[in-house]
Amino acid sequence: MGKKMKAQVLFVLMSFVLILSGCNFNSSESSSEGTGSEGGEETAGQVLNVSAVADIPTMDSTKAHDGVAFTVLNNVNEGLYRQDENHEPIEALVAEHTENEDQTVHTFTLRDSKWSNGEPVTAQDFEYAWKRVMKDASPYNFMFVTASIKNAEAIMNEEMDAEELGVKAIDEKTLEVTLESANPLLQSLLTFPTFLPQNQKFVEEQGDQYALEAENLLFNGPFKLVEWTHEQGWKYEKNADYWDAEAVKLDTINAYVVKDSTTGVNLYETNKVDRVDLSSESVEQFKDDANFNTILEPSLIFLRFNHNHPVLGNKKVRQAVNMAIDKKSLTDVILKDGSTPLNGVVPAGFFTNPDGTDFRELNGDFNTGTVEEAQKLFAEGLKEAGVEDVTASINISDSDDHKKVAEYLQAQLEENLPGFKLEIKAVPFAQRLEIEKAIEYDLSLSSWGPDYSDPMTYLDMWLKDGSANRMDYHNPELDALVSQARTETDAAKRYEMLLNIEKILLEEDAAIAPLYQDGSAILMRDKIKGLIVHPTGATFSYKWTSIEE
Template identity: 35%
Template sequence: MKRKKMIGLLLVGSLLLVGCSSKKPEDKTSGKKEDKQTISVASASELSTGDVSLAMDNTAVQAVSQFGEGLYAFDGNGKAVPALAKEVVEPTNNGLTYEFELREANWSNGKKITAQDFEYSWKRTVDKKTASPQAYYFSGIKNYQKIADGDLEADKLGIKAVDDKTIEVTLEYPMSYFLELLAVPAFYPLNQEYVEEKGAKFGTDSENILYNGPYTMVGWSGTNNEWSYEKNKEYWDKEQVNFDKINVTVIKEGSTAQNMFDSGQLDEVSISGDLVAQYKDSPNLAIRSVPGTYYIELNTKNGLFDNVKARQAVALSLDSKTLAEDVLRDGSLESPGFVPKGFISNTTKKDFAEEVGQIAKSDKKQGQSLWAEAKKELGKDKLTISILCSDTDNAKKISEYVQGALNDNLDGLTVDVKAVPFNNRLEMSRQGEFDIVLGGWTPVFADPVDFLNLLTAKNSNNFGQWDHPKFNQLIDQVNGEFANDYDKRWELMMEADKIVSEEAPLVPLFQISESYLISDKISNFKPGPLGPVYYKDLK
């Protein structure tokens, strides 16, 4: 097969490692020299699933990315590099047909990975019975939309195992970012015999998962807060896996994570706020700027936020710059709009968000005026709502800022904060059991539509159930009619981003910055575009 020149948007992000010593520290807990093949890391939240069809949140994607693998993986710059596919290929049939040849590789039980494993997995994910929150990633693959609309069965999806080692994929329209999309866990393979044997237990604990990535997982019961990744002896590229074991502990309090890092119990932790400033001169601090957005999503079906003026009042009462610079103080940036900075046009070489302009605005007086009009239209003078968030220090800190700003600025409104365990927050979001929910998004592939897709009416991640005909039409055109017209797509996406700002179904809070403390014994620490670090790449 021919090698394909990678064409697409440039995704701008960086990791600044303040310093990294080559010194190997002693284990401060045991007094013995550390085993260089084992490290211990922190997770900010509990693990929700080990099923690649259901892994949507950051923690699940982080886990699945260690013990699973698809046709491609991301390199440190967010580009697709061959994993189970033998090489990077170019499409035929005017960009509509891809043919992939698999390398020799095994599942963790020693059975061969085949093209049929990919065909089964993809069709399982788009099947409505699976209820996958990732199914929409298959938009653009032949017949996906008809399957999603219930007009065709899942087995009509445009993927076919030509033989055990050859996969043919047919698209509805060309996608310049298709190979990057194939690095997403939703596109990983699944062994049909194993999944069907396990039934409802599949993916619910480490004993009921079949692995094909650099690591297997042990010690996860489905509800506990500790587990480990162990080197997969059947992995095709095991010689490049440097660490034999990665121990994971869920740590929700920043001070606890800090203390465990300082005492040598943890080798990698994520930190925020004051801790970033505290470690600003430390060689162990790594800061990554991310083209991602933290936001609050408003439930448009709760009887209050179906009123556009109420939503606009909330948006105008919040100040992204103040939150980022004065509250968080961790390198996070003011949000320009829902789509963050970091997407550069191939033709104009301009940043998408900079072309759109600063559309996330703060104007407390205008917010108060719109709120008064909204209350009059609703026939209510006193209202009480709650902000749903995860029970981590950072999530509670952000939610408390939003709570205070709304209580202070919007007369007659009382705002509470409801902090719950991550898995509960995720389930309540999916069920629409919230007034306001705190969330965030980092890009899966280098295109602004990865953000905008989330707010289409049929997207399962549109938790606030916003339904705007013009917005839906624009995104349909971006993904369909104008899929081959790069400049027109860009123009339509800018228009769609402005509608999000005007209608305020969600309110961008800040552009994300991620800060880590990294042990001296770890090098080549490179978070990927999905957020997770591939532990395979650590040295």
């Protein structure tokens, strides 16, 4: 074994020690021992060990806007509804749901449940949290507009006060929600973490420390977050006071932040984790393993352009960038994880029109062409911008996959577009999001997972000043069409509007550069049963998961 190989092995071993000791999860024992059940008897083996691609950016449900936080919130908190094993909304804290004749006033009666400090969960907790979302202009406040909740859009436009949001606690057990118009997606939307409750007294007592550490939080879901070591991992334990605790089989879940795929594989092979995402290099090694699988997801990986940039603000330059990238080689040669090329903003295979035809099939591909066509557009765009070349940077997360994709894009753009130079700037995941929100980048490698099962979850991102826009893009025609589609009750007419919104974004404006529809190559031990991976909203539900040796 050469010195270089020895150093690599030493680094991996040191990584194990740092990860496991830093988190203090006792993972080396957890595969054979449980932590004890509600009655004090130990339940052998009911411990799940998983990897996570990044630390939790925030545990404040009113501020969360990423998949990592949504998954944790989904498992430690409970809202009115949650997704079941088939990804359908089921009653969670709702004991009874009634509505008026035109389906604009919904009354929810809450079941008995309590927070981890022993206080009851009340209708006031929902009213407080929802109005806090609107008051603080939280990243996902647009979900209240999507849900058609009365006055949400006016509040977002600063035309009304957050206190005028159409949600009201009638008494401790009764929550009244008023809509602008009937919304058939309401129950599905209410499964989303932005609609979770918060205990006002506790939040205000914590002040600016709220949600910064595990001890600065309250829980009312299947699990409690009992440890959180930033940038290393966190630990869940079963919540014995959860209203449906009998359905929860796991005693403990240990989540490790693993940004390096080699470390992740070694953690799996040494039985420190039970489920791990694989990098492209590892796919070849494990593709014949019985525990190997690939999953095509409804997630979009794409390039954001800063539309204020003197060169990237040019449509022809953006079209050229789209055309200059060989997306099939990116997915088939570089990633090899089940991802597929994408030339639209709505992924394939998940959304159909009323006749059952896939959205992607109906709208086809946008901004495709030869390298020669890309070069012609690029030269014209540079001329219109008054420059002969451009040096731009790309904002990425410091993960293996992002680095790999960015290096591929760098090679493609610099080779296929003479005069284009791309610099890579890798930062922690949470910092990448902050850079995007501040629009302090040239290009940003971004991802978007659907919040609910409808194409609109990809299409209303691009509204002017929307929290998901993050690139100063604006087309009044798109904004108007989104507003119309939100209130259109004719399914066929609405779907045509959705198709046209995508055409405005990509055909008329070439506003972003879609790259691929995300796939995941995973290793998961067959002893894990009932781990639910949702295509929309929070990614994982552990409520029904168990370990069967």
